[in-house]
Amino acid sequence: MAEQPILELRGINKSFGPVHVLHDVDFAVYPGQVTALVGDNGAGKSTLVKCLAGIYHIDTGQVFFEGNEVHITGPRDTAALGVEIVYQDLALADNLDIVQNMFLGREMKKGAVLDEASMERKARDTLASLSVRTVKSVRQLVSSLSGGQRQTVAIAKSVLWNSKVVLLDEPTAALGVAQTRQVLDLVRRLADQGLGVVLISHNMNDVLEVSDNVSALYLGRLAATVKAKDVNRSQIVELITSGRSGSIGLSAAEATSTTI
Numbered sequence: 001m002a003e004q005p006i007l008e009l010r011g012i013n014k015s016f017g018p019v020h021v022l023h024d025v026d027f028a029v030y031p032g033q034v035t036a037l038v039g040d041n042g043a044g045k046s047t048l049v050k051c052l053a054g055i056y057h058i059d060t061g062q063v064f065f066e067g068n069e070v071h072i073t074g075p076r077d078t079a080a081l082g083v084e085i086v087y088q089d090l091a092l093a094d095n096l097d098i099v100q101n102m103f104l105g106r107e108m109k110k111g112a113v114l115d116e117a118s119m120e121r122k123a124r125d126t127l128a129s130l131s132v133r134t135v136k137s138v139r140q141l142v143s144s145l146s147g148g149q150r151q152t153v154a155i156a157k158s159v160l161w162n163s164k165v166v167l168l169d170e171p172t173a174a175l176g177v178a179q180t181r182q183v184l185d186l187v188r189r190l191a192d193q194g195l196g197v198v199l200i201s202h203n204m205n206d207v208l209e210v211s212d213n214v215s216a217l218y219l220g221r222l223a224a225t226v227k228a229k230d231v232n233r234s235q236i237v238e239l240i241t242s243g244r245s246g247s248i249g250l251s252a253a254e255a256t257s258t259t260i
């Protein structure tokens with residue numbers, strides 16, 4: 001692939017005491033592309049994301065952002081790079097409206113008072129730029145939103161601050177068919193706007209539908225990174241469950257080095 005990754009992890013190792021969870025993991029995110037991060041329960045997806053988020057300290061390995069090595073010592077470092085993470089539990093406050101949620105902790109002010117008009121306009125513009133039309137009013141309480149609308153607001157919040165990379169942890173878990181459709185469309189639009197998008201998902205249909213690349217973790221090791229268009233559902237399942245990519249016709253190492 002000619003294009004440079006916007007974010008690249010190289011040789012990441014992470015242990016919790018005697019438990020070695022991540023083994024020399026390489027992972028790359030490209031601008032304008034969706035990269036799925038897949039793996040069975042316990043494969044190490046959340047640990048990798050938390051290392052990137054600055055929640056866990058990386059034992060060894062390197063992180064590069066826009067080609068330069070960076071050192072992530074805490075969540076602020078990740079946010080300062082323009083890397084946002086939307087966790088599965090969403091962390092939206094039910095008792096606040098959409099604008100208040102989107103600006104929570106980063107409120108715009110005019111002098112000493114909140115600049116409600118500007119925040120409202122920016123919230124509306126951001127939703128419009130993502131072609132989100134399902135939300136009636138940005139002054140709606142989040143408690144009144146459907147699961148899909150909540151996910152949409154959480155994703156829109158993550159791109160408010162000129163983010164360059166967005167990681168989405170199971171964004172379609174627990175959503176119905178129509179809501180899943182809306183969220184997958186939104187995931188694709190983020191990439192089409194030039195962001196590097198990481199999709200963590202157990203749903204292989206979702207993965208194959210919106211992803212450009214698929215990185216599979218198996219027992220804390222990168223089994224392979226493949227082009228989504230080159231694989232089918234059962235081949236990804238094979239990577240996830242056995243760590244091998246035999247039916248793709250490449251060894252895991254070859255798949256990693258030759259297809260991305």
Ligand SMILES: Nc1ncnc2c1ncn2[C@@H]1O[C@H](COP(=O)(O)OP(=O)(O)OP(=O)(O)O)[C@@H](O)[C@H]1O
Nearest residue numbers: 016017019021039040041042043044045046047048
């Ligand atoms: N704080 C911790 N202390 C010890 N072991 C941990 C810790 N966090 C995770 N692990 C172990 O690391 C391994 C990877 O867990 P992780 O949560 O990263 O997997 P995952 O791929 O995100 O799984 P899931 O799909 O179930 O969320 C598991 O074996 C888990 O028990």
